[in-house]
Amino acid sequence: MRLVPKLDLARPSRRYILGYLLLAPALIMVAAIIIYPLLISLDLSFQNVKLARIGAARKPFTLGNYEKLIFSPDFWMACWVTLKLVLVVASACLVIGLGSALLVNNRFKGRTMARLLMALPWAVPEVIAVVIFAWIFDSSFGFLSWLFIQIGLADEMITWVSDPSAAFWAVALTMIWKGFPFVSIMTLAGLQSIPEDYYAAAKVDGASVFQRFRWITLPSLVPVLGVTLVLVVLWVFRDFSIIKVLTDGGPLKATTTLSIMTYDQAFGFFKFGYASAIGVVTLVICIVASLLMLRREDKSLM
Known part of the structure; x- marks a missing residue:
């Protein structure tokens, strides 16, 4: 009887096998939770499915959903709104976030409390934050409209969620x-x-505050800011609850982003094939934007 040699995973030449075995459960979980739904969505985007049902027969292959997207003014409007929102929110978050981080990085009395207050909005659930801002933007007794009247920027209460331009800036x-x-x-x-x-070395050489920020702080923060900017852009692309609760995509589709349009087509009009096509296109846009930003970051580090 021939004995099967025992697999010694402790040997240096076979340690990679143990690593694969330890990673296997996580990879299987990722495939089940992320990859499989993506494949289902991709498959649905090539079908004319009104309402997806488990176990239903597969519809014929078609490119009609993507053809409809190309000639849909609502889709291009959603793309434009999403792009504007990404540019405005990402730029403002970068400037305000960098400035506040530089502020609380200094040593002063009450720095711990300042850091806590700075991080507080991130800890507040989005729905609660939207409810708070809905009161602030109220057209009858909202604080922001009252403040604009007091400082002379407006003559009357602003209808934030009824005017297309004001609704965009409210979001x-x-x-x-x-x-x-x-x-x-x-x-x-x-x-x-x-x-x-x-x-310390820069101060000895006589570098000013601006020069230290330009030649030391910014280059050292490029990797962190690059990854952070990518995450913020992806967050704005996929965010749903803020727009849904505050304006529901209106008025006149002024705040209808790709995520809102996907939801409306799937659960408002029950066009799951068309909604899947919008989701696939959104995913492709996010991947391309992320790769371009990361590549630009790599070039800046070289």
């Missing part, structure tokens, strides 16, 4: 308030990793 301000603390926390962690010797 953008809510997202900025909710998103900038994440940038602040990530940037503060990057600032803490910069050695103090760099600044």
Whole structure:
């Protein structure tokens, strides 16, 4: 009788097998939770499915959903609104987050409380934050309209969620308030990793505050800011609850982003095939945008 040799996973040449075995449960879980639904959505996007049912026969293959997207003015309007929202929110979060991180990185009395207040909006659930801002933007007794009247920026109460332009800025301000603390926390962690010797040497050489920020702080923060910006852009792309609760995509589709349009087509009009096509296109846009930003970051580090 021939004995089967025992597999010794402790040997250096076979340790990679143990690593694969330990990673296998996580990979299977990721495939079941993320990859499999993506494949289902991709398959649905090539079918004319009104209402998806488990076990139903597969519909014929068609490109009709993507053809409809190309010639749909609502889709291009949603793309434009999403792009504007990404540019406004990501830029504002980057500037405010960087400034607040630089502020609380200094030593002063009450710094711990300042850091706590800076991170507080990120800890508040989105729905609660939207309810708070819904009261602030109220057209009858909202605080922001009252403030604009007091400082002379407006003559009467502003109908924030009824006017298309005002509704867009209401959504953008809510997202900025909710998103900038994440940038602040990530940037503060990057600032803490910069050695103090760099600044001490720069001071000895006579570098000003702006020069130290330009030649030491910013280059050291490029990797952190690059990854943070990618995460913020992806968050704005996929965010749903803020817009849904505050404006529901209106008025006149002024705040209808790709995520809102996907939801409306799937659960409002029960066009799951068309909604899946919108979701697939959104995913492709997010992947391309992320790759472009990460590639630009890599070039800046070279």
